[in-house]
Amino acid sequence: MEDRINRDFIRDIVKEDLASGKHESITTRFPPEPNGYLHIGHAASICLNFGIAEENDSATCNLRFDDTNPSKENTEFVEAIKEDIKWLGFNWDEREYFASDYFEKLYGFAVTLIEKEKAYVDSQNQEEIRENRGTLTHPGNDSPYRSRSVQENIALLKEMRAGKHEPGSHVLRAKIDMSSPNLNMRDPVMYRILDTPHHRTGNTWPIYPMYDFAHGLSDSIEEVTHSLCTMEYEDHRPLYDWFINELKVFKSRQIEFGKIFLSHTILSKRNLTKLVENNLVTGWNDPRMPTISGMRRLGYSAHSIREFCQRVSITRRWNTAEIELLEHCLREDLNKKAHRALAVLKPLKLVIENYPENQVEYLEASNNPQDDSSGIRKIPFSRELYIEQDDFMETPPKRFFRLTPGREVRLRYGYFITCKEVIKDPVTNDIMEIRCTYDPDTRGGNAPDGRKVKSTIHWVSANHAIDAEVRLYERLCLDPEPDISDGKNLESVLNPNSLKVINSAKLEPSLKESTSGNPIQFERLGYFCLDSEDSKDKDNLVFNRTVSLRDSWAKTQSSN
Numbered sequence: 001m002e003d004r005i006n007r008d009f010i011r012d013i014v015k016e017d018l019a020s021g022k023h024e025s026i027t028t029r030f031p032p033e034p035n036g037y038l039h040i041g042h043a044a045s046i047c048l049n050f051g052i053a054e055e056n057d058s059a060t061c062n063l064r065f066d067d068t069n070p071s072k073e074n075t076e077f078v079e080a081i082k083e084d085i086k087w088l089g090f091n092w093d094e095r096e097y098f099a100s101d102y103f104e105k106l107y108g109f110a111v112t113l114i115e116k117e118k119a120y121v122d123s124q125n126q127e128e129i130r131e132n133r134g135t136l137t138h139p140g141n142d143s144p145y146r147s148r149s150v151q152e153n154i155a156l157l158k159e160m161r162a163g164k165h166e167p168g169s170h171v172l173r174a175k176i177d178m179s180s181p182n183l184n185m186r187d188p189v190m191y192r193i194l195d196t197p198h199h200r201t202g203n204t205w206p207i208y209p210m211y212d213f214a215h216g217l218s219d220s221i222e223e224v225t226h227s228l229c230t231m232e233y234e235d236h237r238p239l240y241d242w243f244i245n246e247l248k249v250f251k252s253r254q255i256e257f258g259k260i261f262l263s264h265t266i267l268s269k270r271n272l273t274k275l276v277e278n279n280l281v282t283g284w285n286d287p288r289m290p291t292i293s294g295m296r297r298l299g300y301s302a303h304s305i306r307e308f309c310q311r312v313s314i315t316r317r318w319n320t321a322e323i324e325l326l327e328h329c330l331r332e333d334l335n336k337k338a339h340r341a342l343a344v345l346k347p348l349k350l351v352i353e354n355y356p357e358n359q360v361e362y363l364e365a366s367n368n369p370q371d372d373s374s375g376i377r378k379i380p381f382s383r384e385l386y387i388e389q390d391d392f393m394e395t396p397p398k399r400f401f402r403l404t405p406g407r408e409v410r411l412r413y414g415y416f417i418t419c420k421e422v423i424k425d426p427v428t429n430d431i432m433e434i435r436c437t438y439d440p441d442t443r444g445g446n447a448p449d450g451r452k453v454k455s456t457i458h459w460v461s462a463n464h465a466i467d468a469e470v471r472l473y474e475r476l477c478l479d480p481e482p483d484i485s486d487g488k489n490l491e492s493v494l495n496p497n498s499l500k501v502i503n504s505a506k507l508e509p510s511l512k513e514s515t516s517g518n519p520i521q522f523e524r525l526g527y528f529c530l531d532s533e534d535s536k537d538k539d540n541l542v543f544n545r546t547v548s549l550r551d552s553w554a555k556t557q558s559s560n
């Protein structure tokens with residue numbers, strides 16, 4: 001799996017550029033805006049950018065925060081982004097950069113462009129600028145301030161920088177072409193006045209560079225050879241190149257690829273921010289969120305996310321990957337890594353009448369049959385057990401093979417038992433307890449006379465079990481492609497049953513030692529992990545269901 005070679009059109013370009021000698025070394029960058037947490041789409045971009053660096057000896061990948069919009073950015077987001085990239089297993093060493101570190105250089109570039117008569121201060125208000133920009137079918141109009149002299153422009157820009165002007169009173173624009181068919185080329189704004197403090201530069205700068213101006217030139221400053229971004233920036237490429245060419249600086253090359261989406265969820269920080277701000281989830285790391293931190297908390301392994309990103313192809317078209325593929329990668333990994341344990345989510349008391357009271361024996365179980373080095377553990381067994389309510393039916397339908405009155409089944413790692421009696425609440429008629437007998441000769445799960453049973457059920461010893469809260473998570477959205485077009489109510493696409501809480505699950509005692517970050521398979525139920533936020537003390541354990549055992553992806557693949 002690890003040594004599978006990745007191929008896509010971007011990696012092909014990189015390979016060609018190395019082979020032809022166009023570049024001796026390659027530099028990519030991952031450029032998050034610190035205005036939210038990273039999601040699975042970002043993971044794809046991280047795996048692409050850092051992946052190219054890992055795959056080529058002469059390549060490196062920078063982490064650069066594109067922090068040019070102080071009103072939405074903060075340090076919490078910077079730290080969360082770094083934690084997520086590290087957790088995914090990528091490394092940027094000392095190459096951690098911020099566009100805000102380049103503010104002085106970018107300002108210098110702006111002055112150069114004014115001196116070349118390629119930029120001017122425009123004093124139209126926002127509305128006038130919009131009106132004069134024209135439309136796709138109509139060219140724009142030149143600003144009345146377009147012919148300001150170099151001296152006047154420099155003087156005004158200096159005043160703007162010195163904080164002498166109100167937000168909205170002036171902007172700095174590139175002087176390109178107001179009738180260009182590409183609206184991005186109609187004298188785009190390079191700087192705006194903002195009286196918002198920045199999380200890194202504080203109040204030093206009353207003006208802030210716009211994304212298009214700052215981004216490409218930051219790439220150039222870092223001598224990024226291949227600047228990989230998503231398709232929406234295709235129309236911005238002429239502008240990206242224009243700044244670089246006019247300033248005669250290092251030529252970075254922008255290459256666009258299609259965004260990666262995931263079915264049954266919503267991406268884009270704008271929508272995820274709304275979920276958080278409107279308390280539709282508990283936070284950025286809510287286990288239902290498609291954020292890397294949410295997925296980590298749900299129990300995803302970094303390996304499974306990287307494997308998924310490797311299998312999702314990078315093309316020039318947007319690509320909605322099926323969540324079943326992601327879950328398949330997860331199951332494949334957890335099956336190898338997760339220790340097994342017995343847990344009962346909806347307990348039903350079962351008493352073995354012929355088992356001595358006060359006797360306890362310890363049954364041996366493999367921690368992980370997929371991994372010989374995982375060792376064994378001992379599970380206490382006694383007269384009173386809990387089994388799953390769903391594993392018993394008083395009047396079963398035809399194909400129900402689990403416990404029913406008079407039937408013999410196997411207890412996992414244990415004995416054969418036969419149901420003798422059902423005890424019910426005299427008032428409600430609810431089943432209270434099952435009375436059984438066991439066959440002492442079937443220890444280990446086989447009968448000496450060779451008789452067979454049709455099912456094996458899981459259990460925990462009532463006196464030894466520990467209590468826990470278990471959170472059963474379902475997909476964030478029921479619809480595979482939720483429609484969140486503008487104006488749609490975000491809440492209406494959310495699965496109302498995305499979380500079911502079970503307050504009194506009974507777990508085998510070894511789970512008391514669980515730590516978050518270690519996957520566990522509750523046999524027959526799914527993969528789980530200790531919740532990293534809400535399991536702060538050992539008497540208050542909370543487990544999240546990471547994913548169920550059933551793999552619909554593998555099924556569809558094998559039937560194809």
Ligand code: ATP
Pocket residue numbers: 030031032033034040041042044045228229230258259260261267268269270
């Ligand atoms: P969003 O639309 O979710 O807010 P963004 O593009 O605004 O994402 P940035 O922080 O600017 O978020 O993105 C950092 C990098 O991640 C960019 O290079 C961007 O192109 C890439 N990226 C963002 N979303 C996706 C996605 N869905 N698939 C692939 N790459 C993505």
Ligand code: MG
Pocket residue numbers: 033
């Ligand atoms: Mg962005």
